[in-house]
Amino acid sequence: MRSLGRTRRKAGEALTAWALLTPSLIGVVLFMLVPIAIVVWLSFYRWNLISPPRFVGLANWVGIMTNGRFANSLLVTGAFVLIVIPTQTALGLFFANLLHRRLPGSGFFRTLYVLPWVCAPIAVGVMWTWVLAPSHGALNTLIGHRIEWLSDQALALPSVALVSVWSQVGYVTLFFLSGLGAIPETITEAAQLDGAGRLRIFWTITVPLLRPTLFFVLLTTAITAAQTFDTVYVLTGGGPLYATDVVGARIYYEAFQNHEFGSAAAMALVVFILLAAMALLQKLYFDKRTTYDLST
Amino acid sequence: MAKRSQVVATVVAAAIVLGGAAAIIAPKLGGGSSDDAVVTVKLWDEAVAAAYEDSFAQFTEAHPDITVEVVVDPWATYWDNLVTDVAGGTAADIFWLNTFFTTYADNDNLIDVGAELGDGAADGWDPAVVAQYTRDGKLWGVPQLADGGKALLYNADLLADAGLNDSDLEGLAWSPTESADTFVDVAKALTVDTAGRRGDDPEFDGSALAQYGYNAAFDQDAIIFNYVGSNGGTWRTEDGFEFASDASAEAIHYAVDLVTRHHVAPSAADTNENGNFSKEQFLQGNLALFETGLYNLKEVVDGAQFTWGVAPVPAGPAGARTVTNGIIAAGNAATNNKEATLEVLRWLGSQDGSTAIGASGSAVPAVLDARGAYTAFWDAQGVDISPFFAGETFTLPVLTSTHAQEAEAEYTPIFKSMFLGDTEVDAGLRDAQEKANAALAD
Structure with a gap:
């Protein structure tokens, strides 16, 4: 019975911790990790913003290294x-x-x-x-x-x-x-x-x-x-x-x-x-x- | 106590998440309860924007259910913002375009004005501008402005100080052959160094100018294109740049020499990054001859505190040929108010819609029936604008490639360097042309 209470308390504390972390976590994911992932993805595409992106493999990387x-x-x-x-x-x-x-x-x-x-x-x-x-x-x-x-x-x-x-x-x-x-x-x-x-x-x-x-x-x-x-x-x-x-x-x-x-x-x-x-x-x-x- | 803090933390976190979601979703839901359509019009010219306000005030009287909002975005940031606006779906319903329009036309970002407004609509518009913005048989905007040619604005007081008058500016000729050139001597006579010596004085110090004779600079529209054209050269064809060809190179060499050899114009250190330097110097009474288009005339009328006038540009070996250019108001193909947008475009293409532009004197309307207002404005001001229309004018062909902006970014630094005297002209032109054409082909 006591151990059940301890488990519940621990679960509650974990929930609190996650709840407190959530705002920062959302910020980090939305404004840091997602943009970085998009930039990595974009580096393999040719895109002028207004026409659809075209996959070019490593061409951008080769281009900037040789330019x-x-x-x-x-x-x-x-x-x-x-x-x-x-x-x-x-x-x-x-x-x-x-x-x-x-x-x-x-x-x-x-x-x-x-x-x-x-x-x-x-x-x-x-x-x-x-x-x-x-x-x-x-x-x-x-x-x-x-x-x-x-x-x-x-x-x-x-x-x-x-x-x-x-x-x-x-x-x-x-x-x-x-x-x-x-x-x-x-x-x-x-x-x-x-x-x-x-x-x-x-x-x-x-x-x-x-x-x-x-x-x-x-x-x-x-x-x-x-x-x-x-x-x-x-x-x-x-x-x-x-x-x-x-x-x-x-x-x-x-x-x-x-x-x-x-x-x-x-x-x-x-x-x-x-x-x-x-x-x-x-x-x-x-x-x-x-x-x-x-x-x- | 612990429970309460858990509840509070959970509620706060949930509120933040929901608040964020609401902030993202809310704009999509829209909140307008009115049936009125709002059409936004974006351009880079303050003076024409003021004329538009007058024009749209009349439009709204006739169309009370359509509100038109004019947004000015300065030239320096206009193109960067436009591409992100179009990509983000936040572009104005109607926006100005110049010959960079091809990228947007080829990506189906624009309304085919010819098809939407009817075949007869273009009959009342400047044919040169219509031709300039017709691509693959489609017209991509309503012509708004059409420059006249270029002319010399002169400071009569500075001419008099040099023992000259306006008649000395008639029949001036520039030529790569020195014996046939009459322009450099006049420009020298009008240039004064900080010790008071004129440009034709053997002791003249070209590195310390107090008064400039002329505004040679890397200004494509007002200077470079005209020299190339009046020497029988070609700046570009539909397929690419040809400014390194013999006739073009001679002309550009001449323009560069005015700055770096004869020192009759401001240093490129002043003009390369400040496109308004020459205009400011003219308005301050420090520049004798200011070659420009009609687009600067209103500002000169308002700002010049000296006697000034208008004279023809010096003729080159191929005659007095200057470039002219048109501007269109393009409809955004992704507009949420297509009918209202077309109604505003129709208005802009009408005599009533464009008369305000002409009546303000800010630019030549591309709507032919509205030009009378422009002429009347300058007649009332007592300014003879005929020299702007005296010579032969030409338009540059629109490039087939959609990479015009990229090509310009390639050749511009090299031209600036030539005008600074850091890069030899012939080698610089070959390099610039090669890089610009490579950018077009990319």
Whole structure:
């Protein structure tokens, strides 16, 4: 009798658990698993959205692997990530350190840094087209020299990357600031008593203890940078001559300009696999070097 | 207590599931209790949209059971949205199309207007536009706009500063043979660098312009097609692109040289990604000669704060030939209100329906009987629009392939690069043509 009651209670608990899980489960299935499955399915079809999809086997996959444009977009994206991530991480860490010292005006600057991040990327892009315009642009007017920031083959990608850094650095700063706040002051005080200088404390105490934050920031910002689309779409449209044709934009143009939704799906899956691999590598690296518990 | 929490959790979960299902199902059920039909009309032109509002106000008086909603989607996003709208079954009942119509026509997304409105309907429409949008014997839309040719809008004040007047613009000739060309010298005289030197001054600095003589740029409709046509070249045939052929290449070379060699036009760094740059410069009084179509005239009338006028375009070796193009209002074959949609299409194809377009001065109506209103508008404004109709006009053939948009995406970056001076013109044209034709054949 008692065991029957226990079984009923367990069944009831399981039901509760499933009931509580159901909303999330529906979200995950409907908005993640089903779309991924559709994209996988689509990658084996040729489809322009308005005529019926046609099965083409591996043709889309072979096409994107042999078409230099997709390879170019991966290279451009790699270069973009390599400019954006170190720059915004270093700047974010620098600004977070300044804010952490609680100097006068810290509150104001904290808000200021975050403002670009909360702005709509398209609006940010439009604003920067005015700033970087070759004729009558704000930046060229300021420096008194005409530089074609967005149409020069060598300058276009760094220019777009710097706009991206500008808009994301506040996000990075916020997380580093939070990470710095979690480091017990007793540790740095002890190091100071032992005669460690500011730089030594930073490199041997602050940075190692910031690794959980660093892991999170690097992972999320690298994924965001690799998926960049809107800034490029507004500023350069992928030009000049594909110099800023990042993979997010390439997928969009393949789908909506070339009407090759199957190829675009295959490209998206390649990016998905690459980003998942990158996240795994980062995790493996940081797992061996990260201390999460600062109380011991 | 545990039981109560189980019940609450189950109820909450069920509510979310049912709520979601209801949200999905509700729109399908429809909630309209009225018998009125709503017909949506989508286009990319704000000025014509305003004229449509006036036109549909009259339409609704005669058809109180049909409400027409005008939706403007800017050119920059129009085509991306259209394809998803058509695919998703949410496209407007009537939408504007240009020569990209072939994809939709061949996929049976459009109403065969010729069959639905009757054979006689097309008699009152511009024959060139009717021919342009007739494919396999079917007419795929009601002609709405028909450009005249192109002309030069000139800033009379800037001409006077250079010691020129409107008579100096009559009989101008451009030519790939320098000795036969009279246009470059005029354009140079009208171009000024930031140090105040004109384009014909040996010390002139073409990298720092304060005033532009002319608006050469990668603008296919206003510039490129006209140079190709007036040099006797062919941009494309029904089967593919031919812009790398000798006569076409010469013409494009000339247009590129105006930017990269003679520096009489804004840098492509300014114009490649900002299609409105030249128009803005003209309105700000920084551009002397603005080659354009009638579609910009209304904005110039409203915005120019200087004395301006209209002159013919420079004639090329094959004469003064400029391109003209038509726009149709296509009926959505998947509309839920076919009868009402046909009624609106019939109205748009009538003199009464299209007169508002002409009377607003925003564009030339393709409905022939409505053109009088357009001419009357400009007469009342005191603007002589005859130069737009002075030269010979031509239309580009519609491609047999349905991949016109894809082909354009292939050649556009290469043309932009040529105008930037980064890609050598002849090699660029061959590359662009090969890629564009490959996209058509794909």
